[in-house]
Amino acid sequence: MTALSAAPATRRAPRAGRGPRLRRRLAPYVFVLPFVAVFAAFSVYPLFFTARLSFTDWRGTGAATWVGWDNYTYLLTNPAFWASLGNSAVLWLLIVPVQMVLGILVAVLLNNAKLKLRGLYRVAFIVPFVTPLVAVAQIWVVLFDQRYGAVNAFLGLFGLPDTGWLTTSAWAKPTLALLFLWKTTGFIVIILLSGLQSINASIYEAADLDGASKTRQLWSITVPLLRRTIGFAVVLQTLAVFQMFAEPFVVTQGGPYNSTTTAGYYLYNHITRADLGTGAANSFLLVVLVMALSLLFVRLLRAKD
Amino acid sequence: MAANPERTRPHVGSHVLLMILLVAFLFPVGWALLSAFKPADDIIRSPLTFDFGTFTFDNYTAMFQDVPIGQGFLNTAVVLLFKGAATMFLAPLAAFAFAKYQWIGKNLVFGAVLITLMLPTIVLIIPLLLEMKELGWVNTYQALILPGAVDAFAIFWMRQVISAVPDELLDAARVDGCGEFAIFWRVVVPVIRPGLAGLGVLTVMNIYNDFVWPVVAASSERMATLQVVLSTLAQNITGNRIGADYATVTGELLAASSVALVPLLVLFILLQRHFINGILAGSVKG
Numbered sequence: 001m002t003a004l005s006a007a008p009a010t011r012r013a014p015r016a017g018r019g020p021r022l023r024r025r026l027a028p029y030v031f032v033l034p035f036v037a038v039f040a041a042f043s044v045y046p047l048f049f050t051a052r053l054s055f056t057d058w059r060g061t062g063a064a065t066w067v068g069w070d071n072y073t074y075l076l077t078n079p080a081f082w083a084s085l086g087n088s089a090v091l092w093l094l095i096v097p098v099q100m101v102l103g104i105l106v107a108v109l110l111n112n113a114k115l116k117l118r119g120l121y122r123v124a125f126i127v128p129f130v131t132p133l134v135a136v137a138q139i140w141v142v143l144f145d146q147r148y149g150a151v152n153a154f155l156g157l158f159g160l161p162d163t164g165w166l167t168t169s170a171w172a173k174p175t176l177a178l179l180f181l182w183k184t185t186g187f188i189v190i191i192l193l194s195g196l197q198s199i200n201a202s203i204y205e206a207a208d209l210d211g212a213s214k215t216r217q218l219w220s221i222t223v224p225l226l227r228r229t230i231g232f233a234v235v236l237q238t239l240a241v242f243q244m245f246a247e248p249f250v251v252t253q254g255g256p257y258n259s260t261t262t263a264g265y266y267l268y269n270h271i272t273r274a275d276l277g278t279g280a281a282n283s284f285l286l287v288v289l290v291m292a293l294s295l296l297f298v299r300l301l302r303a304k305d
Numbered sequence: 306m307a308a309n310p311e312r313t314r315p316h317v318g319s320h321v322l323l324m325i326l327l328v329a330f331l332f333p334v335g336w337a338l339l340s341a342f343k344p345a346d347d348i349i350r351s352p353l354t355f356d357f358g359t360f361t362f363d364n365y366t367a368m369f370q371d372v373p374i375g376q377g378f379l380n381t382a383v384v385l386l387f388k389g390a391a392t393m394f395l396a397p398l399a400a401f402a403f404a405k406y407q408w409i410g411k412n413l414v415f416g417a418v419l420i421t422l423m424l425p426t427i428v429l430i431i432p433l434l435l436e437m438k439e440l441g442w443v444n445t446y447q448a449l450i451l452p453g454a455v456d457a458f459a460i461f462w463m464r465q466v467i468s469a470v471p472d473e474l475l476d477a478a479r480v481d482g483c484g485e486f487a488i489f490w491r492v493v494v495p496v497i498r499p500g501l502a503g504l505g506v507l508t509v510m511n512i513y514n515d516f517v518w519p520v521v522a523a524s525s526e527r528m529a530t531l532q533v534v535l536s537t538l539a540q541n542i543t544g545n546r547i548g549a550d551y552a553t554v555t556g557e558l559l560a561a562s563s564v565a566l567v568p569l570l571v572l573f574i575l576l577q578r579h580f581i582n583g584i585l586a587g588s589v590k591g
Contacts, residue, residue: 020479020484023484023485024406024479024485025408027402027406027485027486028402028406028407028408028411029402029408031398031399031401031402031406031485031486031489032398032399032402032403032408032414034391034395034398034399034455035395035396035398035399035455035460036399036414038395038451038452038454038455039414039417039418039421039455039457041436041451042429042433042436042451042452042453042454043417043421043429043457044417044421045432045436046429046432046433046436047421047424047428047429047432049432049435049436050428050429050431050432053431053432053435060435060438102326105322106322106323106326109319109322109323110323115319116320117323120327121323121326121327122581123574123577124327124330124331125326125327125330126573126577126580126581126584127330127331127334127570127573128330128333128334129584130510130569130570130572130573130580131334131566131569131570132513132514132531132532132535132565132566132569133514133516133532134514134516134532134535134536134565135532135535135561135562135563135565135566136333136334136562136566137536138535138538138558138559138561138562139333139334139336139337139559139562140333141558142337142348142555142558142559143333143336145349145555147349148348148349148350148352148551148552148555149352150336150352150353153351153352153353154353157353182329182330182333185330186330187584190581190584190585191585194585243426243427245427245517246516246517246536249520249536250536264427267427267430268521271430271431271434271521276431276435279431280431280432283427283428283430283431284428286427286428287424287428291423
């Protein structure tokens with residue numbers, strides 16, 4: 001304390017006094033304290049809590065009973081759990097490959113300095129990403145309504161029949177996938193654009209001299225050199241697709257016939273039924289799955305190095 | 306953003322593709338914004354046309370009566386103000402400690418930060434909800450503000466930004482007699498302003514759009530944030546207007562969605578560059 005109170009006197013000559021040096025040693029603890037307090041209370045503690053909870057049967061009130069691995073075996077032998085993973089997997093297939101192909105194409109086009117309206121395109125493609133998902137999901141419900149929606153009205157101009165986009169299990173997933181594609185493709189384009197900008201232009205000049213066509217250059221130069229960025233984008237979208245929740249919550253409530261009960265929505269169902277032990281186990285299983293998938297993609301994309 | 310100098314002009318086909326995408330990307334939002342000004346019956350009777358002669362605010366006036374959207378905006382504004390301020394001040398401050406000081410436990414804490422960055426957010430929802438129940442915080446502002454108030458990602462990002470600030474600058478300030486906090490406030494903050502701007506737009510966007518946690522922790526009518534209000538629009542409208550037909554509900558739904566869309570769209574158009582920087586840096590999060 002004496003050192004601290006002596007500090008003002010030695011301010012102008014830091015080497016002479018001990019005050020500033022002590023303050024310099026203590027400062028980081030003070031700076032980091034608010035963060036550490038919030039982080040410990042609302043991230044670290046809950047994480048350990050979930051781990052313990054996943055081994056108990058607990059309905060939100062009363063005492064929790066220890067049930068060992070029961071929650072895990074219950075889920076792993078439950079067709080509904082696997083169906084939720086299956087729904088997410090189908091959505092993944094409908095979303096990620098399409099998004100990557102489209103994203104690469106658009107990013108390559110936008111990377112061309114001679115492209116007219118480049119700025120306009122870039123802004124327009126980000127608009128979906130900055131719009132609130134819940135608002136857009138509501139608009140989706142109206143647009144894709146079977147009887148009154150603009151989509152069926154438009155298709156009707158070509159004599160196509162009204163389709164139950166959100167009310168038939170065959171179309172509900174593609175319609176949700178389209179919402180997800182619409183919402184996030186601009187974001188993927190931005191990530192890929194930043195990857196493209198790190199590719200040296202002289203590689204393309206050399207390929208031009210060798211007479212390689214544009215398509216050939218895309219496949220033999222751009223895609224291989226973008227591999228890391230693409231891998232990164234795939235991992236991000238895999239995480240997002242398997243956690244997808246707000247889209248089915250607003251647009252389809254998981255239906256029809258559970259066809260849009262995604263892994264994230266199924267997890268939420270445990271919460272609404274106050275089956276918290278099972279919910280905790282389910283979230284850990286999802287984490288393991290998502291981590292394994294991420295590692296797999298990272299491996300696959302690195303193997304060719 | 307500097308582009309690779311491509312040798313050839315883009316093919317006509319690429320313009321066609323980009324134009325189709327442009328229309329597809331702008332259509333849903335544009336359609337909703339315009340249709341909200343149509344008479345409700347016309348929205349469903351002729352969804353593809355717009356007649357300026359029938360321009361009306363009816364959907365908006367009805368919506369403001371039926372939907373507690375003002376309360377939603379107010380709640381979101383409160384959360385934005387407090388949670389946003391906490392993130393914008395405390396995250397760079399903590400990141401400063403990570404980037405420029407040696408202290409006991411630094412690597413341990415930073416390791417924990419990296420692990421939480423990799424975990425899907427859903428894993429914390431249930432225990433956090435229980436913690437809120439334990440604290441009696443369900444349906445309170447605390448529940449909406451405190452968890453995630455100093456975002457782990459913001460720490461990670463700001464640490465990278467502050468690491469790039471030269472040590473000489475900090476030492477010079479020390480020689481001039483600056484205290485440690487003054488170094489942060491008067492030297493570090495001005496230097497990292499572009500990074501802070503990116504963090505600012507990302508934080509606003511995340512808080513404004515946050516849905517999963519608010520719907521789980523604070524879904525009562527009094528505490529519902531804008532996004533939570535929007536998610537139960539149809540129930541709200543039919544609840545307040547018994548026997549309301551589909552057209553009325555749709556008109557109000559589009560009006561409410563439009564009102565929710567506009568603030569971020571305007572902000573985005575004004576601050577495009579910062580948005581794109583923020584989104585790029587934010588993509589590290591996962």
